Amino acid sequence: MRLVIQIPCLNEAETLPTTLEDLPRAVEGFDDVLWVVIDDGSTDRTAEVAKAHGADMVVQFANNKGLAVAFQAGLDASLQLGADVIVNTDADNQYAACDIPRLVEPICNGEADLVVGTRDIANHEEFSLLKKWLQRIGSWVVRQASATHVSDVTSGFRAYSKEAALQVNVVSQFTYTLESLIQAGRSNLKVADVPIGVNPTTRPSRLFHSKRQYVRRSAGTISRVYAMHKPLRFFNIPAAAFAAVGLILFGRFGWYYLSAGGEGRIQSLIVGAVCLLVSVQMLMLGLLADLLRTNRVITERVLRRVRNIELSLGTYGNTEEESDSDF
Structure with missing residues (x-):
């Protein structure tokens, strides 16, 4: 060894x-x-x-x-x-x-x-x-x-x-x-x-x-x-937080709308809609990042096999052009 x-x-x-x-x-x-x-x-x-x-x-x-x-x-x-x-x-x-x-x-x-x-x-x-x-x-x-x-x-x-x-x-x-x-x-x-x-x-x-x-x-x-x-977890946690805030604000708007005779809190409706929109965008980013993660895993497996083949052939590192090596 x-x-x-x-x-x-x-x-x-x-x-x-x-x-x-x-x-x-x-x-x-x-x-x-x-x-x-x-x-x-x-x-x-x-x-x-x-x-x-x-x-x-x-x-x-x-x-x-x-x-x-x-x-x-x-x-x-x-x-x-x-x-x-x-x-x-x-x-x-x-x-x-x-x-x-x-x-x-x-x-x-x-x-x-x-x-x-x-x-x-x-x-x-x-x-x-x-x-x-x-x-x-x-x-x-x-x-x-x-x-x-x-x-x-x-x-x-x-x-x-x-x-x-x-x-x-x-x-x-x-x-x-x-x-x-x-x-x-x-x-x-x-x-x-x-x-x-x-x-x-x-x-x-x-x-x-x-x-x-x-x-x-x-x-x-x-x-x-x-x-x-861990892209899904990374993006889903903030997505869930934004969704929760959006639903709470929607609920607040609905409560005031029903209890105040049709006069709701329009600012709650607007901010809640923005929060839900951000939540959906975060979920989409998470799905896209997860697809990229899958592609990266496959690429890493291919790279590892290429490295193993180069090592077995004794050609590993011969394609490097960014550095000079002296024995």
Whole structure:
């Protein structure tokens, strides 16, 4: 079996040497361990540093495409290298590399397809009370959307089986953590989590500039992905709410019309009609989105079969034109 550890990077020339030095070259249950670095359009010497410190493959983008795109490129490169299990970690050495054996163990034992390394958020000294609260609320929302029980949904320290990696299709450019977890849960993959350690912070987060921006983008990602996977529920709930308001207003109009001798509340009739119209439109959007979801599921199955065929023929990833890869 082959384990591939991938590291998405953006201007990490200073921290990358420490991260690579901590990575293992041998893990029990695997014949070999390879390292893949994805340089997401860095303007420093990230690619050169990666090669100098033992990276087996460096994927380079000419310009910055976003963390989610770099993550997907890393999965594709790892599969191209023949990975049976893929571990994703951060270039800032945030996660303790010594926990990689614990991270991959459930996959090796056939107990999981995706394993998330969960940090002890409650006792994390570098997290403010506000961030801990936001993490707790966000994790609860994602657990509901993904039907999983992962306690730290934003952790980027993850292990994917080959089958799980083949099913990941990240469309967001912001972050892969939420979207890929919701996809995994809704694709009936076995998802587990294990406790991990963390290292002291080496730099501020580059993913977002403020907590408000992070919450806004995360909420948008969760809503979009949930609408992709559960469109009828996503649209039917607000449709039912608008319908209920419309019927209540219609009832109010009827009550006043009958009790006041024909003088109703015309504003209730107008607003109620608008609410019912919006409800019908939401229902139609839900039906249309559900048809698109069915088409997407079929497309994903075809894509997965194509990927499997390319892997068996040894041609996987040869059609990529957006990045340069160096062994």
